[in-house]
Amino acid sequence: MSRDALFGAENAPSIQRCESCGAEWPFTLTANSCPTCDGLLEVIHPHPTLHGAALLSRFGSRCCTHQGSEASGVWRFRELVMPGEGAVVSHPEGNTPLMHRASIAEYAGVASLMLKHEGRNPTGSFKDRGMTAAVTHAVRTGATAVACASTGNTSASLAAYAAQAGLPALVFMPEGKVALGKIAQALAYGARTLIVKGDFDDCLRLARESSRELGVYLANSINPWRVEGQKTIVFEMLQQLGWQAPDWIVLPAGNLGNTSAFGKALRELHALGLITKMPRVLSVQAMGAAPFAHAFETGFTTHVPVRAATVATAIRIGDPASWDRAVRVIRETNGAVLAVNDDAILDAKAVIDAAGVGCEPASAASVAGVRAARASGLIGANDSVVAVLTGHVLKDPELVVQYHEQMRPVPPRANTPIPIDATVAAVARVLQRP
Ligand SMILES: *Cc1c(COP(=O)(O)O)cnc(C)c1O
Numbered sequence: 001m002s003r004d005a006l007f008g009a010e011n012a013p014s015i016q017r018c019e020s021c022g023a024e025w026p027f028t029l030t031a032n033s034c035p036t037c038d039g040l041l042e043v044i045h046p047h048p049t050l051h052g053a054a055l056l057s058r059f060g061s062r063c064c065t066h067q068g069s070e071a072s073g074v075w076r077f078r079e080l081v082m083p084g085e086g087a088v089v090s091h092p093e094g095n096t097p098l099m100h101r102a103s104i105a106e107y108a109g110v111a112s113l114m115l116k117h118e119g120r121n122p123t124g125s126f127k128d129r130g131m132t133a134a135v136t137h138a139v140r141t142g143a144t145a146v147a148c149a150s151t152g153n154t155s156a157s158l159a160a161y162a163a164q165a166g167l168p169a170l171v172f173m174p175e176g177k178v179a180l181g182k183i184a185q186a187l188a189y190g191a192r193t194l195i196v197k198g199d200f201d202d203c204l205r206l207a208r209e210s211s212r213e214l215g216v217y218l219a220n221s222i223n224p225w226r227v228e229g230q231k232t233i234v235f236e237m238l239q240q241l242g243w244q245a246p247d248w249i250v251l252p253a254g255n256l257g258n259t260s261a262f263g264k265a266l267r268e269l270h271a272l273g274l275i276t277k278m279p280r281v282l283s284v285q286a287m288g289a290a291p292f293a294h295a296f297e298t299g300f301t302t303h304v305p306v307r308a309a310t311v312a313t314a315i316r317i318g319d320p321a322s323w324d325r326a327v328r329v330i331r332e333t334n335g336a337v338l339a340v341n342d343d344a345i346l347d348a349k350a351v352i353d354a355a356g357v358g359c360e361p362a363s364a365a366s367v368a369g370v371r372a373a374r375a376s377g378l379i380g381a382n383d384s385v386v387a388v389l390t391g392h393v394l395k396d397p398e399l400v401v402q403y404h405e406q407m408r409p410v411p412p413r414a415n416t417p418i419p420i421d422a423t424v425a426a427v428a429r430v431l432q433r434p
């Protein structure tokens with residue numbers, strides 16, 4: 001792949017290019033899709049003025065910064081996210097840990113398994129990395145309000161960043177289908193939380209129409225700037241690994257925005273010569289919401305949306321928006337897609353939680369996916385693997401309590417609460433149990 005296709009001239013402004021017809025649009029376009037053909041837009045940055053080791057050492061020099069936007073794990077890489085001057089709306093975000101836990105590695109069957117915990121972002125999910133870029137773009141292009149349709153982490157994140165920017169946020173949520181931790185955040189951060197009499201598709205349509213007719217900036221998953229921000233999960237992970245790429249990067253997949261972002265990040269790093277080995281991307285879906293995994297099995301000759309059903313609400317998506325982009329990523333990285341069932345997700349989550357790490361259900365799909373891929377031989381015992389934990393354990397407290405207290409039959413790893421009399425003798429009896 002030629003680097004000309006991936007980057008513009010040094011010192012040129014970033015542009016947005018249509019992935020379907022190739023039309024190029026200026027930085028200031030806020031349409032989210034090509035005004036000519038409605039295709040998805042991709043951001044093209046100027047070629048960085050620093051090259052190779054000099055660029056890496058610039059990124060490295062910002063790691064110890066505690067002031068200004070470069071203290072952020074997103075804006076530290078701004079040459080590859082959103083170069084140029086102007087306001088930055090940053091919490092800061094990113095700077096998430098890369099962790100090893102023997103119990104989780106053993107469970108997955110891969111000795112060198114590392115966990116990149118994106119639940120340690122300001123609102124508890126990786127969505128913050130995309131949202132800092134999208135809301136910054138909104139501010140730089142003069143937006144007066146921002147909006148998204150989402151039942152979960154996207155709303156929580158948009159609400160927080162809009163509050164910081166002083167912009168009104170409209171969050172469209174389908175009536176009766178919103179997880180507790182996530183609606184709590186949207187309300188707390190002050191978004192105008194619109195409960196729509198309809199389903200998620202109605203919310204999406206309403207958000208799009210409001211954006212078009214009322215001039216509201218739309219921060220949905222196809223927003224090209226969110227992709228730019230989410231690329232930094234890969235940049236930061238590789239920086240933590242001394243720019244030595246692992247054999248595999250594994251992540252849960254719903255709308256496929258993150259899979260697309262990971263691929264764009266790897267493509268750019270490779271074109272700039274900053275990595276020599278391409279890690280293989282493994283996207284993991286929930287069995288009840290696995291159109292992309294089914295298509296992978298046919299070499300992507302099929303594309304059949306499904307009616308999605310899974311406990312992992314963040315990946316409960318039957319018709320992923322960033323399909324074509326993600327197909328390209330799996331092909332370019334010699335990657336793979338697989339599906340794991342809800343029992344496997346809950347079991348992996350219980351192992352991650354019991355290690356004191358914790359994550360939301362969708363996140364556990366990545367570790368469940370490593371375990372399944374190891375069992376089938378796709379991942380080798382000596383392969384180096386980074387699995388991304390996408391969200392925080394407190395996002396879905398209802399499901400945690402259900403798993404440990406109410407689920408029947410009692411799951412193998414349930415940690416059932418113990419009712420006792422108010423005596424030290426009763427406490428002593430509990431301590432004596434194996
Ligand atoms: C959004 C989200 C996902 C899915 O990411 P996509 O880009 O939609 O594939 C997975 N886990 C969590 C916690 C999320 O918030």
Ligand SMILES: [Zn+2]
Pocket residue numbers: 018019020021022023034035036037038039
């Ligand atoms: Zn176009």
